[in-house]
Amino acid sequence: MWIIINFKTNQFNTLKQEFKKKLKIEPNFFFPKLRVQKFKKNKLVSYSSPLLGNYIFCFHPKFNDENMLGNIKYLKGLKFFFKGFKTYQTDISNFMSRCKKHEDENGFIKQTFFNFTA
Numbered sequence: 001m002w003i004i005i006n007f008k009t010n011q012f013n014t015l016k017q018e019f020k021k022k023l024k025i026e027p028n029f030f031f032p033k034l035r036v037q038k039f040k041k042n043k044l045v046s047y048s049s050p051l052l053g054n055y056i057f058c059f060h061p062k063f064n065d066e067n068m069l070g071n072i073k074y075l076k077g078l079k080f081f082f083k084g085f086k087t088y089q090t091d092i093s094n095f096m097s098r099c100k101k102h103e104d105e106n107g108f109i110k111q112t113f114f115n116f117t118a
Contacts, residue, residue: 007054022072035104069081
């Protein structure tokens with residue numbers, strides 16, 4: 001089951017280790033990112049930026065268990081996870097599919113992601 005979590009800046013690696021300790025297997029993470037290019041001192045600089053800020057999708061089969069959710073909500077590096085995520089599994093999957101459909105070969109979201117047609 002997918003959950004949406006908000007993590008503390010610069011503590012993502014710590015959070016991954018905490019998940020692995022608690023769940024015994026590291027969950028799958030989906031973290032859509034953008035490639036940003038801008039001029040800095042007359043040079044084109046490129047860097048990656050998260051599409052959703054400090055929010056990330058996280059999958060593990062044990063997230064179905066309410067007791068497990070109670071155990072992970074205090075992990076180091078985790079601010080919170082959204083309640084009610086069970087209701088929105090289809091929407092989460094659709095959003096992730098849309099992101100993956102618009103990724104380039106390096107895993108960055110392309111401009112076509114932002115083109116909305118009727």
